[in-house]
Amino acid sequence: MTEPLLRVDGVSHAFGGVYAVREVDIDVAYGELRAVIGPNGAGKSTLFNLVGGQLAVRTGAIVLAGTRVDRLPAHRRARLGIGVVFQGARIFRGMTALENAMVGAHAVTGGGFAGAVFRLPVHRREEREIRQSAREALARVGLAGWADRPAESLPLGQQRALQVARALCGRPRLLLLDEPAAGLRAAERDALARLFEELKTSGLTMVVIEHDVAFVTRLADRVTVLDLGRVIAEGTPATVRADPAVVAAYLGTGVHA
Ligand SMILES: Nc1ncnc2c1ncn2[C@@H]1O[C@H](COP(=O)(O)OP(=O)(O)OP(=O)(O)O)[C@@H](O)[C@H]1O
Numbered sequence: 172m173t174e175p176l177l178r179v180d181g182v183s184h185a186f187g188g189v190y191a192v193r194e195v196d197i198d199v200a201y202g203e204l205r206a207v208i209g210p211n212g213a214g215k216s217t218l219f220n221l222v223g224g225q226l227a228v229r230t231g232a233i234v235l236a237g238t239r240v241d242r243l244p245a246h247r248r249a250r251l252g253i254g255v256v257f258q259g260a261r262i263f264r265g266m267t268a269l270e271n272a273m274v275g276a277h278a279v280t281g282g283g284f285a286g287a288v289f290r291l292p293v294h295r296r297e298e299r300e301i302r303q304s305a306r307e308a309l310a311r312v313g314l315a316g317w318a319d320r321p322a323e324s325l326p327l328g329q330q331r332a333l334q335v336a337r338a339l340c341g342r343p344r345l346l347l348l349d350e351p352a353a354g355l356r357a358a359e360r361d362a363l364a365r366l367f368e369e370l371k372t373s374g375l376t377m378v379v380i381e382h383d384v385a386f387v388t389r390l391a392d393r394v395t396v397l398d399l400g401r402v403i404a405e406g407t408p409a410t411v412r413a414d415p416a417v418v419a420a421y422l423g424t425g426v427h428a
Pocket residue numbers: 186187190191209210211212213214215216217218382
């Protein structure tokens with residue numbers, strides 16, 4: 172069997188003795204768009220933070236393209252190719268869209284995140300390259316025409332696309348997104364869905380954590396369903412939608428081992 176791009180292997184995490192994620196196994200293939208869904212408190216954001224490195228992994232392993240990353244801090248994982256778009260992430264006010272996107276490249280280069288935010292001096296050539304890659308990332312998400320506008324002047328849908336551009340600027344092999352469609356109106360969701368389809372066509376591997384089941388199940392190759400920290404179903408959107416355990420979890424009747 173071919174090695175997946177991401178392997179989550181037997182990962183558990185407890186807060187104060189209560190498991191938020193329990194013995195979770197997930198393999199994500201190269202080029203796949205994987206949705207991770209589940210009712211409130213299922214463990215989705217905890218899993219996101221365990222893969223991204225915002226939470227320490229004490230049990231289990233996380234492997235990216237054959238390399239164990241679970242002992243590495245978040246910035247090292249970013250450099251190895253794990254890009255993240257946090258739930259409810261804010262844009263940096265007082266900076267242009269281009270400068271916001273550039274932060275994503277600074278996060279994985281010598282200048283670092285602080286250098287980007289506080290404009291510490293970085294090497295001129297590196298700065299030029301970062302500016303160029305930020306322009307490319309903006310073009311990739313359809314924001315080329317917005318580059319020099321103040322980021323806070325962008326409508327919410329475009330601000331969400333800007334967060335994706337910021338993550339793309341770090342040249343991820345795997346992009347993790349936590350509830351990217353939250354708070355968006357129907358037209359903005361459709362635009363975001365089109366963007367994800369384009370990114371997928373370009374070969375990017377994505378894991379999209381979502382509360383809005385309809386939004387992700389139409390995009391995903393495969394869907395992983397969490398409930399009370401465990402994987403209760405996995406498969407194509409159609410298979411998962413028809414799974415009685417999934418229906419029960421969403422109806423709150425609590426079907427789990
Ligand atoms: N920092 C924390 N401290 C204590 N408990 C936490 C913490 N973060 C999450 N939890 C608990 O872990 C469980 C899983 O939470 P998590 O946020 O991962 O779920 P989720 O599926 O993302 O939920 P939602 O869809 O509501 O965002 C919940 O019971 C939650 O209360």
